[in-house]
Amino acid sequence: MIGPKGTLIVSGRWDDNVAIVDIAQALLPENDGTPNAILSRPRATPDLDLDGDGVPDARASGQPVAVAVDVAARHAYVVCHSGDATPEGAAAYQHGHPGLVTVLDVAAATDPAHDDTLGAVVEFVSTGRTGPVGCALTPDGRALLVNCGEAEGSEDGGDEVTVIDVATRRVTARVPLALNPDHPARSPSPHDSPHESFGHYPNPTGIVISPRAGGVVFVGNGGFSDVSVLDLKAALAGSAEAEINRVAVETGPFGMALSPDGALVAVASRESMSRPTEGGTVSIIDVGRAAARRPDAELARIPVGGTTDEMPSRPFGVAFSQNGSRLVVSCFRTNAISILDVAAACAGKACELHRLYPEAPGGATPRPRGIAVCGPYACVIGGAKEGARSSLVWVVDIAAGTVVGTVTGVGNESYFLAAIPPPST
Structure with missing residues (x-):
């Protein structure tokens, strides 16, 4: 049951x-500071x-690692980065496993009643590729797009967006992303x-879809320092011509968010995969300019989280407020959360x-x-990787800029989550 102030679905990761x-x-x-607000922990792996x-x-x-929920709040789609790999196999090497x-x-x-059971699972859908990270539902809710972030047995080699039909729960298209022909690999x-051998493949991470x-x-390319822009209709058809633009950001992006009106995309520049450098900024992209293939689609690049040359903040996640006037940014390295005025930015x-x-x-490292x-x-989400149920969720009052509640026990180094607002909103 969705609570009077809404409900969260938090990925467990490990x-x-x-x-x-x-x-x-x-x-x-x-x-x-307790797990008392957790209603259930249903299983999400086979x-x-x-x-x-x-x-x-x-x-x-x-x-x-990631969750998307349809607008009717009937189904949640949970991206499993290592699919049906055993815990031992994933622990030995967390990358390059079949996606689910x-x-x-x-x-x-x-x-x-479905705590620690598979009772809430409707179906497991194989992506047919490896290392998925981000996912997004199309505006009409008919398709789920999932990034293929890696190749088999490697952290590198991700080169497509996989399209899954929501009704049939089957893969219907594979959208290729442009590679870097100038890289020798x-x-x-x-x-x-990070290693210099990265840079030929885009290794997509975050993804959002504007109507x-x-x-x-918009697909964040963790292997590059840019965002791919795809025509949705062409992508749903699996066209090799779906990619219409690239928008440069500071470094390899990760978390992404779409403004409520669909006009802006926020991108967290997390880290380079080819060089030992981390980012410290968030980019704001104009959807109309990007779709028109204009070179000035990046409206702003904002330092966040107290980033410095000596200590880059390593932005991880971003989210717009309900009215789109604020942007919330989590910064993993500086253990900070920045709240930005979007118009000023x-x-x-x-x-x-x-x-x-x-x-x-307990004084643990926050790691937002x-x-x-x-x-x-x-x-x-916060909490370093410290064992089962070691992650937490801070509930932040956006207007006041204060933490008003903390929920513990939600997962182990959890990555992303989804919110279901109460029906009245």
Whole structure:
């Protein structure tokens, strides 16, 4: 059941589940710093039959990393970065595993009866490619686009966006992304990033879709320092001509967000995959200019999180406020959350209204990551990788720039989450 202030679906990453959080319960003082607001932790990865006797004997790692929810809040789509890899296999090497999307029934997922079970799972959908990260539903809700971020057995080699039909839950198209012909590599790197052998493949990460200009897809290329712009209709058809523009950003992007009116895209410049450098800025892209193939589509590039040359802030996630006037940014390296005035940012003016340094229970390293906005609140994932249920969510009052609640026990180094607003909104 969706709570009166909304509900969160939080990816578990190294935990094989998602956590369902009631925001109203998270705001109660007696629940602050506890897991009491968690309604359920339904599983999001399949059982495995390792010895072939027809009886499941293990759980897949999955690495649930990203979540999208349809507008009716009927189904949630959970991207599992390592698919049906075993926990041991994913722990040995977290990259290059077959991708999987888990379809959850939202009502069932919120039911405590399905805690630690597969009872909320409607279907597992194989992407047919490896290392997926970001996903986005089309404006009409008929298709889910998923980034192929890696090649088999490698952190490198991601080169497509996979289209999944929501009704049939089958892959219907594969959209190629342009490679860098000037880079000497012709196969995925055998090294981990950062390494100079990266740079031939785009390795897509974040993705958002605007309904403007007939539908435009924005794909953050973690292997490059830019964002691909795709014509949505051509992408749904799997056209090799779908990519119509590239917009440069500071360095390899990760988290992305679309403004409520579909006019702006925010991009967190996280890190380079080819050089040992991290980013410290967020770019704001004009959708209309990007769709028109204009070279001036990047409206602003804003330093965030107290970034310096000595300590880049490494932005991770971004999210617009409900009315689009504010942009919330998580900064992993400086353990900060910046809240920006969007109009001031686009005008090239000073725009950081608040900078928070949220605390993790017990003095642990905060490490802010994914963000979802629900009503007046920005819900931000944090917590370093420290074992099962070691992640947390801070509930931030955007206008006040203060943390008003903390939920613990949501996952292990969780990445992204999705918010379901109450029906009245």
